[in-house]
Amino acid sequence: MSTEHSGEGAAPDPVVTPASALIVLHPDDNVAVARFALPAGARIARPDGSALRVAAPIDAGHKLALRPIGRSDLVLKYGQPIGVATMPIEGGDHVHGHNVEMPAAMPARTTAQAASAVMPVDTTATFEGYRRADGRVGTRNYIGVIASVNCSATVCKAIAQVFQGPGLPAGVDGVVPITHGSGCGMSAEGEGLTLLQRTLRGYAAHPNFAAVLVVGLGCEVNQIGPLIEALPAATRERLRTLTIQEAGGTREAVEQGQALVRELADQAALARRSTVPMSALVVGLQCGGSDGYSGISANPALGAAVDLLVRHGGTAILSETPEIHGAEHLLTARAASPEVARRLMARMQWWEAYAARHGARLDNNPSPGNKAGGITTILEKSLGAVAKGGGSPLNEVIEYAEPVRGRGLVFMDTPGYDPVSATGQVAGGATLICFTTGRGSTYGCKPTPSLKLATTTTLFERMRLDMDFNAGGIVDGTQTVAEAGEALFQLMRETASGRRTLSEEHGLGDNEFVPWQLGAVM
Structure with missing residues (x-):
């Protein structure tokens, strides 16, 4: 790809625009990308001394043909097919959805530019992270309030809301409510529940969370017990649970949840970057x-x-x-x-x-x-x-x-x-x-x-x-x-x-x- 440029914005005003107005990504390409917007009639220099005339206005980032492309011919960018021409395209024409479509069958493609770059391991670079008990390293030190079901989403948000301002110990990045629209109205078996539980467990065990509170309603399909039993012991040690029905209602659950988060925040504040x-x-x-x-x-x-x-x-x-x-x-x-x-x-x-x-x-x-x-x-x-x-x-x-x-x-x-x-x-x-x-x-x-x-x-x-x-x-x-x-x-x-x-x-x-x-x- 050429590295010469004229800058973004309006095209320069000489009679012949420099070839650097176009970005050509591969020698085999029959289209180029406009580095900046090109007006109709602009003439772009070619390496052989001739000029390519722009037929119609080309927006920045859009493609134009470098040479004639016949109907049903492949349109090439990155040295790879990106579509087929639906009509004859002349050099300098705008190339886009009005004259290009997906091929009926996937065309032959080359992998020459995808060769693996096997590189030796270099251990010199470091960063300052939070090393957790399970050996993983976090980049942040949040507390999570995770809903097992949509029915507990409002309570989770209410618990977290009180911690949006001052009040958390130094070193704790914040309290994040993790809410969603599922967790019930689904089969107790099958891919839907399996996928949701795998996702929630991943967040509960995430190293960017110093500690987590899981909140449920109590009667949902996605019960808290089976959800957390599959978590590693090191994760369960930094996790607390709460159900709205057992707490006595939404207000009681919010109060109890906030008290639990305060306890977790004191623990999270002990974490240090290394x-x-x-x-x-x-x-x-x-x-x-x-x-x-x-x-x-x-x-x-x-x-x-x-x-x-x-x-x-x-x-x-x-x-x-x-x-x-x-x-x-x-x-x-x-x-x-x-x-x-x-x-x-x-x-x-x-x-x-x-x-x-x-x-x-x-x-x-x-x-x-x-x-x-x-x-x-x-x-x-x-x-x-x-x-x-x-x-x-x-x-x-x-x-x-x-x-x-x-x-x-x-x-x-x-x-x-x-x-x-x-x-x-x-x-x-x-x-x-x-x-x-x-x-x-x-x-x-x-x-x-x-x-x-x-x-x-x-x-x-x-x-x-x-x-x-x-x-x-x-x-x-x-x-x-x-x-x-x-x-x-x-x-x-x-x-x-x-x-x-x-x-x-x-x-x-x-x-x-x-x-x-x-x-x-x-």
């Missing part, structure tokens, strides 16, 4: 509100940071299974074993059948916001999304909210919907979330800090109170992917050590617990 290796950090990788630059700047920068993390023995969780549709070959090509590749493909097949059962298709993505930002098909979106995983080997494939026990790059099967996906990652043990965005997501994620990574300088400047990191220098040409990855890796270390994210500064992240709901609601 120096730990980066191998103790578990990072969830998310992208939301993607645009045409996501696969060019923020996602590759995050991938470069992930490769550094893996080199230091740390763990990164790539997810959002429907949003790797069409790019799964880039992951299976670097799977650590044939079994890992098989497990990933099995999850893709499950999703295809799942979508079909509900009258949907995996290629109905991208969203309207993605399209407005320049993404045309799920193939294009997926090729950019997998860049978050860097080039490290794929070591494991696990199910939603399953505990992450291995190190390196791990794939967790989750929906593409960001809150549901991130909830699964946190339940699995993610102690930091890195969230790339091109349109401007404001996602917080208590108890796990969430770093928002902007794809462009324009977005970073427009949403300065929400964006933690600017990857736009890659688009501007002022920073390489490797440089951005190194800077992001250092920000990850600082955040894991206690530096507050902007969502934490604003108090965001109390309402983003959204477990994946499967099974019948009865």
Whole structure:
């Protein structure tokens, strides 16, 4: 990718616009991405001395054809097919949903750019974290108030609300209510309850919680007893329970719950940060509100940071299974074993059948916001999304909210919907979330800090109170992917050590617990 630039915003005004106005990602590509908005009639210099004329206005981040593309020909970006032309496309034409669609069958794809980057373990980098009794390390020191059922959600929020202001001992980051819309009206057996309990147990045992209070109504399907009996002994020691019916009602439960939280807060205040290796950090990788630059700047920068993390023995969780549709070959090509590749493909097949059962298709993505930002098909979106995983080997494939026990790059099967996906990652043990965005997501994620990574300088400047990191220098040409990855890796270390994210500064992240709901609601 060219690193020369003219900056974002209005196009320069010479008769011939420099070739750096276009971002060409691979020599085989027949489309390029506009570095800034291009007016109709603009003439862009070619290496051979000729000029490419822009036929119609091209928004920043959108694609235009570098040469003629025939009807039914493949449209290539990243050196990979992203769709087929539905009509003849001339060089300089805008290339988007009006003249490109998903192919009827998946085209042949190459894995040449997905070679594994096997790197030696480097143990020099550290961060300041909370080492818990079970050996895991937290990046925050919260107390959780977890609802077993929606019927106890209001009580959980009322318990936590009194601690929103002053009153907690020094060193305790806050009290987080974890509430949801399930827990009853479901079968006492089956995948729905199993998935909910696995998710709640993951939060109850999470190292970013110093202690946890679990609150139930008393008569729900998701009974507290079976829920917590499966937890490790070290987790149960820092956990308290309360049922509204046994307490005597909502007011009594709130009073008793607040008293229990005060006791837990005194214990939590004893925790201290200590120096730990980066191998103790578990990072969830998310992208939301993607645009045409996501696969060019923020996602590759995050991938470069992930490769550094893996080199230091740390763990990164790539997810959002429907949003790797069409790019799964880039992951299976670097799977650590044939079994890992098989497990990933099995999850893709499950999703295809799942979508079909509900009258949907995996290629109905991208969203309207993605399209407005320049993404045309799920193939294009997926090729950019997998860049978050860097080039490290794929070591494991696990199910939603399953505990992450291995190190390196791990794939967790989750929906593409960001809150549901991130909830699964946190339940699995993610102690930091890195969230790339091109349109401007404001996602917080208590108890796990969430770093928002902007794809462009324009977005970073427009949403300065929400964006933690600017990857736009890659688009501007002022920073390489490797440089951005190194800077992001250092920000990850600082955040894991206690530096507050902007969502934490604003108090965001109390309402983003959204477990994946499967099974019948009865």
